[in-house]
Amino acid sequence: MTVPAIEIQHISKTYGEVTAVADVSFTVQQGEVLALLGPNGAGKTTTIEILEGHRKATGGTVRVLGFDPAKRDRQMRARLGIVLQDSRTDPELTPRECVAMFGSWYPDPRPVDEVLELVGLTSVADRRSGRLSGGQQRRLDLALALVGNPDLLFLDEPTTGFDPSARRQAWQLISDLGTLGKTVLLTTHYMDEAEFLADRIVVISDGRVLAEGTPSQLVGPHTDRVRITFRLDGAVVPPTGLGVHQLADGSWRIETRETTATLHDLTRWALDADVELEDLIVRRPSLEEIYLDLVGSTPPEPASEGAKR
Amino acid sequence: MTTTKTPGALEPDSPTPMKGKWPSVPHLIVNQARYQLRIFMRNPAAAFFTVIFPLVIFIGVLVFEPGGKNFLEEFEPSRYQQRATPAFIAFAVMGATLTALAMRVTVTRERGILRRVQGTPLPKWAYVAGHVGSSLVVAYALCFVMLVVGTLFFGVDIEWRLIPAGILTIAVGAAAFAALGVAQTAWIPSETAAPPLTNATTLVMLTTAFMPVSDVPRGVGWVASLFPLRHLVEALVPTYLPQTAAPGIQWGHLGALAIWGLIGLAGVIFGFKWEPQADAGAAESQKRSHRSRRGKR
Numbered sequence: 013m014t015v016p017a018i019e020i021q022h023i024s025k026t027y028g029e030v031t032a033v034a035d036v037s038f039t040v041q042q043g044e045v046l047a048l049l050g051p052n053g054a055g056k057t058t059t060i061e062i063l064e065g066h067r068k069a070t071g072g073t074v075r076v077l078g079f080d081p082a083k084r085d086r087q088m089r090a091r092l093g094i095v096l097q098d099s100r101t102d103p104e105l106t107p108r109e110c111v112a113m114f115g116s117w118y119p120d121p122r123p124v125d126e127v128l129e130l131v132g133l134t135s136v137a138d139r140r141s142g143r144l145s146g147g148q149q150r151r152l153d154l155a156l157a158l159v160g161n162p163d164l165l166f167l168d169e170p171t172t173g174f175d176p177s178a179r180r181q182a183w184q185l186i187s188d189l190g191t192l193g194k195t196v197l198l199t200t201h202y203m204d205e206a207e208f209l210a211d212r213i214v215v216i217s218d219g220r221v222l223a224e225g226t227p228s229q230l231v232g233p234h235t236d237r238v239r240i241t242f243r244l245d246g247a248v249v250p251p252t253g254l255g256v257h258q259l260a261d262g263s264w265r266i267e268t269r270e271t272t273a274t275l276h277d278l279t280r281w282a283l284d285a286d287v288e289l290e291d292l293i294v295r296r297p298s299l300e301e302i303y304l305d306l307v308g309s310t311p312p313e314p315a316s317e318g319a320k321r
Numbered sequence: 322m323t324t325t326k327t328p329g330a331l332e333p334d335s336p337t338p339m340k341g342k343w344p345s346v347p348h349l350i351v352n353q354a355r356y357q358l359r360i361f362m363r364n365p366a367a368a369f370f371t372v373i374f375p376l377v378i379f380i381g382v383l384v385f386e387p388g389g390k391n392f393l394e395e396f397e398p399s400r401y402q403q404r405a406t407p408a409f410i411a412f413a414v415m416g417a418t419l420t421a422l423a424m425r426v427t428v429t430r431e432r433g434i435l436r437r438v439q440g441t442p443l444p445k446w447a448y449v450a451g452h453v454g455s456s457l458v459v460a461y462a463l464c465f466v467m468l469v470v471g472t473l474f475f476g477v478d479i480e481w482r483l484i485p486a487g488i489l490t491i492a493v494g495a496a497a498f499a500a501l502g503v504a505q506t507a508w509i510p511s512e513t514a515a516p517p518l519t520n521a522t523t524l525v526m527l528t529t530a531f532m533p534v535s536d537v538p539r540g541v542g543w544v545a546s547l548f549p550l551r552h553l554v555e556a557l558v559p560t561y562l563p564q565t566a567a568p569g570i571q572w573g574h575l576g577a578l579a580i581w582g583l584i585g586l587a588g589v590i591f592g593f594k595w596e597p598q599a600d601a602g603a604a605e606s607q608k609r610s611h612r613s614r615r616g617k618r
């Protein structure tokens with residue numbers, strides 16, 4: 013019944029002959045955390061910046077919190093928190109001053125100290141921003157997105173440059189935002205990040221939506237399939253009857269639904285032929301593998317795999 | 322805010338569409354000007370070129386009294402220092418507004434700071450007003466310092482009855498040059514282009530303002546007399562001279578400055594850019610190589 017936080021219908025964006033976004037549609041409900049995934053140049057930043065009002069779509073319709081973002085309504089901007097992919101702040105000001113300054117522009121800001129604490133900048137809060145490390149500057153970007161106490165956050169690769177523990181801390185922070193009913197649209201190149209944070213994932217490539225769903229829905233069609241990988245010494249070739257194919261790195265892979273039987277057949281062959289199955293791994297495909305299959309950057313897969321989706 | 326809370330945890334709040342109160346407009350502008358002033362003072366190069374540099378030249382010129390055949394001769398027989406001080410004050414006002422703003426605003430635009438500000442509810446004009454406000458504060462402070470230096474060390478007499486005219490003249494001049502400074506950023510394509518282009522502007526202003534009266538073809542002299550620094554000097558110098566009758570307001574020159582200010586304002590309204598300009602090109606070529614790499618796969 014409530015208005016969706018974000019509604020995009022068939023937007024496109026062209027620059028002369030370049031098509032940055034061809035046709036993207038999706039909806040984000042209030043309180044949802046949506047991850048936009050896709051390879052470099054897929055159109056993620058373009059899409060987000062259209063939603064932020066930084067760029068105008070060539071075609072299609074967009075609604076953000078019920079507003080048309082191209083109109084750049086002040087009421088709308090008061091409710092947005094933005095982390096741009098590439099962002100700078102005044103290097104002469106300290107993080108504390110930057111956060112206080114940004115906060116002073118909003119009707120309902122969060123306390124400065126609280127925000128600094130949240131992003132873990134308290135210890136360097138009085139240093140000049142220009143002298144912060146790359147990851148610390150990125151945390152400042154996140155702080156500036158939070159200080160206005162927004163209902164909707166656009167986070168374009170927010171944790172790029174974060175060390176592993178800072179990333180975990182940011183994950184906690186973002187999932188807390190989700191718990192508070194804030195809506196988050198983020199992009200990332202880290203699949204574990206998407207898997208940890210996202211209620212839903214939209215994969216785009218070349219400006220089009222390739223797949224959409226919850227992390228488990230995306231992995232879903234593949235979950236009854238198990239991947240068995242192993243290496244063989246030298247020129248030994250396993251029997252074709254097992255459904256084996258070789259990957260680019262020389263290792264072998266079997267996709268199967270009958271894990272036990274297939275493993276049994278494989279190990280019996282290995283014993284009979286007296287070969288060692290090195291690096292034997294049995295597992296379900298990860299989100300990362302599903303993603304790589306989707307955007308087509310993996311070594312060629314058997315046709316059945318592509319058709320499966 | 323009174324409740325205790327665990328640090329690092331977010332507090333839930335009600336999801337009403339609009340909470341709190343908008344900050345008032347004067348508060349926004351004054352606040353922004355204060356931050357810009359702080360930024361200015363932490364920026365040694367900017368502070369040097371805007372404040373120290375004109376002061377040093379001013380003192381040097383007063384000490385050596387080079388005289389010269391520019392139109393300041395018109396204002397004889399008053400003492401050289403009495404004429405040169407207001408001329409230098411005019412120059413300093415221009416440096417603190419036109420030059421400093423053109424540099425500073427270009428830099429903030431090219432670094433993407435303006436772009437980030439655009440995504441917040443701060444009205445754009447309030448942000449620009451903050452820049453302008455801080456430059457006006459610097460301009461007035463500099464005027465005051467020069468006046469004090471001139472009075473204490475070089476025997477410049479203050480004509481108290483002309484003070485209101487002087488203040489009005491500086492206000493009009495500073496506002497006009499501030500508008501022109503912000504407008505000029507539209508013509509500056511990158512951060513590296515900012516120093517040469519602002520220096521060129523300064524040179525044009527100086528040559529037109531202090532051009533010798535004799536030995537110059539009439540047409541050239543006439544064109545030179547249109548430029549704003551010339552008008553500011555011609556409006557300000559009389560407010561320092563004992564022979565000027567009160568109130569001493571040079572309405573003609575102030576009117577010319579106001580026209581320049583309106584030209585600047587129009588330039589800001591129609592030409593001002595918020596997105597980095599040099600960066601757009603760089604990002605585009607980077608993106609092109611992006612695509613060709615992807616194309617090769």
Ligand SMILES: Nc1ncnc2c1ncn2[C@@H]1O[C@H](COP(=O)(O)OP(=O)(O)OP(=O)(O)O)[C@@H](O)[C@H]1O
Nearest residue numbers: 027030032051052053054055056057058605608609
């Ligand atoms: N200002 C522009 N001018 C021309 N082309 C552009 C412009 N902005 C984006 N593009 C093109 O649009 C495509 C999508 O760019 P975008 O920045 O949205 O990608 P992205 O998905 O965010 O990539 P990344 O993961 O590298 O951040 C790129 O291939 C780029 O060539």
Ligand SMILES: [Mg+2]
Nearest residue numbers: 056057058097
């Ligand atoms: Mg991007």
